Amino acid sequence: MATDVKITLFGGFSIYKGGKPILENLSNTRKTKLFLCYLLLNKEKAISHKELFELLWSGEDYANPGTALRTLLYRYRNLIENTGVNELDNSIISRRGAYQWNPDLDISIDIYDFEDTSQKALETIGSDEKKELLLRKAMEHYTGNLLPDSNTEHWVVPKAVELRDLYIRVALELIQLLKAKNDYKAIIDVCNEVQEFIPVSLDIENEMNLAMQKGLESEAELNEYHMFREAAKEMDRVIGGVREEMEYDASENTAFVCEYDMFREVYRLQRRLLMRTGETMFLTMATLRSKRMDRHEPLKNERAMTALLECCKHELRMGDSICRYSDDQYAIMFPVDSYENAVKVLERVRMSFYRKSNLNEYMLVYKICPLKNAKE
Numbered sequence: 001m002a003t004d005v006k007i008t009l010f011g012g013f014s015i016y017k018g019g020k021p022i023l024e025n026l027s028n029t030r031k032t033k034l035f036l037c038y039l040l041l042n043k044e045k046a047i048s049h050k051e052l053f054e055l056l057w058s059g060e061d062y063a064n065p066g067t068a069l070r071t072l073l074y075r076y077r078n079l080i081e082n083t084g085v086n087e088l089d090n091s092i093i094s095r096r097g098a099y100q101w102n103p104d105l106d107i108s109i110d111i112y113d114f115e116d117t118s119q120k121a122l123e124t125i126g127s128d129e130k131k132e133l134l135l136r137k138a139m140e141h142y143t144g145n146l147l148p149d150s151n152t153e154h155w156v157v158p159k160a161v162e163l164r165d166l167y168i169r170v171a172l173e174l175i176q177l178l179k180a181k182n183d184y185k186a187i188i189d190v191c192n193e194v195q196e197f198i199p200v201s202l203d204i205e206n207e208m209n210l211a212m213q214k215g216l217e218s219e220a221e222l223n224e225y226h227m228f229r230e231a232a233k234e235m236d237r238v239i240g241g242v243r244e245e246m247e248y249d250a251s252e253n254t255a256f257v258c259e260y261d262m263f264r265e266v267y268r269l270q271r272r273l274l275m276r277t278g279e280t281m282f283l284t285m286a287t288l289r290s291k292r293m294d295r296h297e298p299l300k301n302e303r304a305m306t307a308l309l310e311c312c313k314h315e316l317r318m319g320d321s322i323c324r325y326s327d328d329q330y331a332i333m334f335p336v337d338s339y340e341n342a343v344k345v346l347e348r349v350r351m352s353f354y355r356k357s358n359l360n361e362y363m364l365v366y367k368i369c370p371l372k373n374a375k376e
Contacts, residue, residue, distance in 0.1 A: 008109075008143070009110060009111050010144045111141075121170065122169070144197060146160040256320065257309065260331070285325065288304055290362055311352040
């Protein structure tokens with residue numbers, strides 16, 4: 001018997017019980033959310049610890065990956081227990097060296113409801129009324145693109161494209177049934193619904209234009225529609241232009257280096273984001289000290305700072321920020337899930353500096369502290 005728990009992946013990851021959102025804190029912990037979403041998208045198979053670890057901690061150093069994964073699972077199960085959602089007690093199965101979403105769990109998951117209903121609709125023969133009902137029901141399941149806040153993840157993109165293609169196929173099948181009834185206004189409604197989620201589809205655009213020519217009863221209606229469409233296209237052009245202006249140089253794949261004033265604004269923004277994401281962000285002051293206190297060599301000191309900056313840029317990640325704070329200090333800001341792993345990041349920078357710079361008379365010291373969120 002199906003429970004009243006429902007999981008949605010269209011339009012974003014959420015869990016509902018009785019129509020009300022539950023376990024909302026899951027969306028604030030990015031790694032736990034990605035862990036669950038990956039298992040859900042691959043629910044018919046067990047995923048090895050190695051595959052999950054590479055997905056969640058790519059490029060990070062961990063002595064014991066298995067412990068890191070067990071910690072995620074513990075947090076998820078602990079949240080379920082504290083919330084009292086018994087329906088999810090056995091939602092993740094632990095297998096030898098792997099985890100799997102329980103395929104026997106009778107819980108509604110919107111993407112699978114969409115696929116099942118779409119398949120039934122497309123296979124229905126003989127009853128146009130029944131087929132139309134199933135096609136409309138399938139379209140109702142598609143409430144947004146798949147995991148839009150993770151749409152750049154390599155494992156999300158193929159499934160998102162597959163679901164979008166199926167959605168368009170279902171819509172075009174429904175349009176053919178509506179054409180047989182000369183219900184052009186209904187066709188326009190269907191096309192508008194699709195374009196809300198998928199703005200660019202040549203097939204849908206063609207069907208919209210044909211229905212518009214035949215279905216709009218007056219020149220005033222036609223003109224009003226054209227004005228609306230042109231306004232929408234202009235908005236697409238404007239937002240596309242803004243996005244292009246803000247795009248970073250794809251060749252610049254190192255940590256972000258900026259002036260102190262910019263760094264301060266990034267810091268303030270990150271504090272606000274911490275309230276929403278629940279991630280942990282650390283601020284570090286990295287200082288170069290000369291072991292030869294009796295000599296003052298500004299040019300050599302500057303060369304050492306330049307070498308340190310290059311090490312920071314390449315040992316840190318693209319989302320990390322660096323600024324020059326003083327003659328011998330850099331301020332660094334980066335997300336990581338614990339103080340211990342923050343230390344590992346800085347130790348990696350330190351070892352890189354000593355290995356590459358040949359400036360043995362300098363000593364790199366650092367101080368690490370967590371950022372406070374905007375409420376603290």
